[in-house]
Amino acid sequence: MSDLEKFRAETREWLEANCPEEMRQPVREDDDVYWGGRNATFKNDAQKAWFEAARDKGYTVPSWPKEYGGAGLSAAEAKILRQEMAAIGARPPLSSFGIWMLGPALLKFGTEGQKQRFLNEIARGEIRWCQGYSEPGSGSDLVSMQTYGEDKGDHWVVNGQKIWTSYADKADWIFCLVRTNKEDKYKGITFMLFDMAGEGVSTKPILLISGNSPFCETFMDNVEVPKSYGEDCPGYVGEINRGWDVAKYLLGHEREMISGMGGGDRLTAIGTAMTRHAAKNGDEIDPILRSEMALFDVDALAFTAMAEKFMDEMKAGKGHPAQPNMMKYVGTEINKRRHELMMSAGGSRSLEWESEETRGGKAPRDWLRTKANSIEGGTSEVMLNVISKRILELPGG
C-alpha cells in the first residue's frame, strides 16, 4: 500500500470515529457550522465534539504547518481529506475569515511571532476575525479609501468608517486597511490588526433585501492601534504603507474562493431536480422553461469542467495569473442565473418568505443573496476590466 493509500485508509477510519452522524448533514443555516470566537456557542453536542476532534488533529486548517495549529498535510493529502469528507458529507468543523483570508495573508507576509500567535488562535477557533476593506465612498475603487491612522509613535489613532464588513457584529478582531500616508494612493495604506473590543470601535448590522444581515457598518472613533503586540508581533501585516500588496494578494484569494464556491455541488445541473420537485407538487415544467434549464445545464456542466481545469492548472503552476478574475466573473453570473431558474421552477411556492415548508423562505432569500455574488469581492464589471487589460492586453487606462 502506498503512503497515500495508507493515509486515505487512516483518514477514513478517523472520520468514521470522530465525525458524528449529525455533522454529516447538509449545511442549511449559518450556525450549522461552528464559527468560533470569544462569544461562540455550540448549536449542539455533536457540533462541539466534531470541532474539538478536528482541532486536536489539526484538521480545522489541515494544510497549515503543525506549529501553527494545522496538520501539516501535503497538497495530495489535503485533497484526500477533502475527498473523504465530501464522501460522507461532513460539514467543515470550523469556518472563519481567519481561515480563508487572514491565515493565507499571514502565512505569506506575517512574522514568526504573528504566525505563532494569530494562526494558532484561528486554528483553535479562539478568535473570530472580520475584514475591513470597503468604505461608503470606496467600493470598486477600493484604493481611494480614507479611513486614516495618525502616527503617534508607538501606536496609531484610527478614525473612519468601513462598510460590508461581514459578521463584524460577531467578530473579535478585525484586519483593516488604514491610510497612513495621504500623499501616496497605493503606497500609503497599512494592513492593521486590532481588537474590536477596544475603545472607539462600534458596529451596526445592515439589513439586506434577503431579510438577513450578514454585513455591518463598522465605525472607528479615535481607536488606538498599537504598532506592536510584543516581540516579533507587529500590529500590522507586511510593511507600514505597503498594505495594498497584502490586500491585493487577498483579493485574488477571495476571488478564487467565491468562484470556487461552485466547485462543489452548487453549480451542477438543476434540470433534473427541478423537474422532479415540480412533479412531486403536481406541477409541470413549461417546455420553454425546460429549454432554458437545459441551456443552463450545458453552461453549468461546462463551467464545472472549467473549474477542474483551472484547479489543475493552478496546481501545476500553469494558466494565466489573472484567470481567477474570469472564474469569479463566470461563476457568480452562473449562480445568479441558476437561482433565477429555480425561482421560476418553484412558482408561487418560491415566493413564500416565512412558511415552515419553505424553511423560512430559503429559496427567495438565497435567490436575493446571489445578487451580491457579482458585486462583492470585485464586481463583474471590474472583473471584465481586469480580463480585458491583463489577459487580452487591450489598450487604455
Next chain:
Amino acid sequence: MPLFHDEDQAMLADSASGFMAEEGNISKQLRHWRDRNCKDGFGHALWKQMAEMGFTGMLVSEDDGGLGMGHVEAGIVLEEIGRNLTPSPFLTSSVLAATALGHASSDLKGRYLPGLIEGESVFAVAIDETAKHRPSRISTRAERSGNGFKLSGSKSFVIQGASSDMIVVAARTSGSDEDEDGITLFAVPKDAGGMTQDPVRLVDSSMASHIKFDGVELDGDAVIGEVDGGREVLNAMLAAGRVGAAAEGVGVASGAMDMTVDYLKQRKQFGKLIGEFQALQHRAAHLYSEVEIARAATIKAQQLLDEGAPSADLMTSVAKSKVAKACGLAVKEGVQMHGGIGMTDEYDIGLYMKRDRALAEFLGDAYFHANRVAQLSGY
C-alpha cells in the same frame, strides 16, 4: 488525469499548429480551392502531407497500422484545422469513418485503412436524412437480397460525398424508423450501381451531397459490425465526430477571437484605438471567458471518451452545445467589431462566420445537444 495537455500532447500541438499555419492556412487552402471552384473543396496534396505528419491514421489502432492515439490528440489537430479554416477530410475520414472501421471485419479494414493512413483515400459518412440531425430516426432501408443487401432511400449533408472512395451508410435492416435496434452500417464503395449523388456547395465552401440509393446492391461483407447491431457503432462514431467537431469549433472560435482582439488594438476611431472603449473591452472579455469554458468542456469530453467513462456521452453533448454557442458568439462579435470591413469577402473574419455555421449544424446543433443533455439527465 489533469485537464491540460501532457508533454507529448503539447509537442503534438506545437507541430500541428506550425504545420497547419504554414500549409493549411486560409490563402493556401480555403481561398485557393474556393476561388478555383474546386469540386472537392479541399486539396489532395495537403491530405497527403497530413498523412506524412501522421495525422490521418492517428485514431486507427496500432494493430491496424495506425498510431492508436486518442480523442485528445485528434482534437489537437482539429483545433488547428479550425483555427486555420483548413478544408480537409480529417473529421469525416480520420475521425468518423476511422471509428466505424475500427469495428469492421479484418477484410474491410484491409481494404480501406491503408489508403486512409497513406492519405490516398477519402471517406464520407451518410447519417442524416432530413435537414436537421436526427439519428434516432433512420428510414433508409437495406433488404436482404441473395448473399447481400439491397439499399434504398436517401441521405443528405454527406460532407465530401462526391470526393469519397467509400461512404459509411447507416441503414435500417429491421424494425420501424424510430427503433433503437435494427440498424446496420455499410461501407458503400463510390462506384456502387444505383447510387446517385447531387453535390452542392455549402455556405462555408465545403461540398456536401444529397444521395439517393435506388436498390444499391451490396455484398454481405460490406457490413461494418453486426447486422441489426449497428446502433452501438453508430453511437461510437457520433461521439467521436461530435467531440471532434467541438474541438474544431474551439479552433474556429479562437481564430476568430484572436483576429478580433488584434483588430481592436489596431483600428482607430475618434482619435483612439477602439480597444480602449469599455463597451468593446467588456464584450471581448466576456467572449474570452466563453471560449475558455468551451475549451475546458471539450478537453473534459475528450478525456472521458478516451477513458471509456460512462459520463463521456453527457459531456460530449455539453461540449458540442457549449462550443456551438461560444463559437457562434466569437464569429458574430468578430464581424460586428470589425465593422464594415467585416462584411467584405477580402477579410477573413466572414469566412470564420461561415465555417461556424456549417460546423455548428454538423452532428447536431447547440439546441439538439442541450435537449440531449436534458434527456440524458432524465428530464
